[in-house]
Amino acid sequence: MQTEERLIECPCGNWEIMCADEQRHHSQTFEHVRNxxxxxxxxxxxxGVVKSTCVAETA
Structure with a gap:
């Protein structure tokens, strides 16, 4: 089964992984700026302002 995850990673070391189906403004670590x-x-x-990356994750 393959799912997509949204990766958010800042050069300062903060990061978060969330389901790509989750609403983008539901981040627990980062403030959503814009789509x-x-x-x-x-x-x-x-x-810092960073762009997310969606990747396919194989379960």
Missing amino acids: VGDEAMYKCTCG
């Missing part, structure tokens, strides 16, 4: 196509921009607690 960018199938991805989204997030603001980290350090002030």
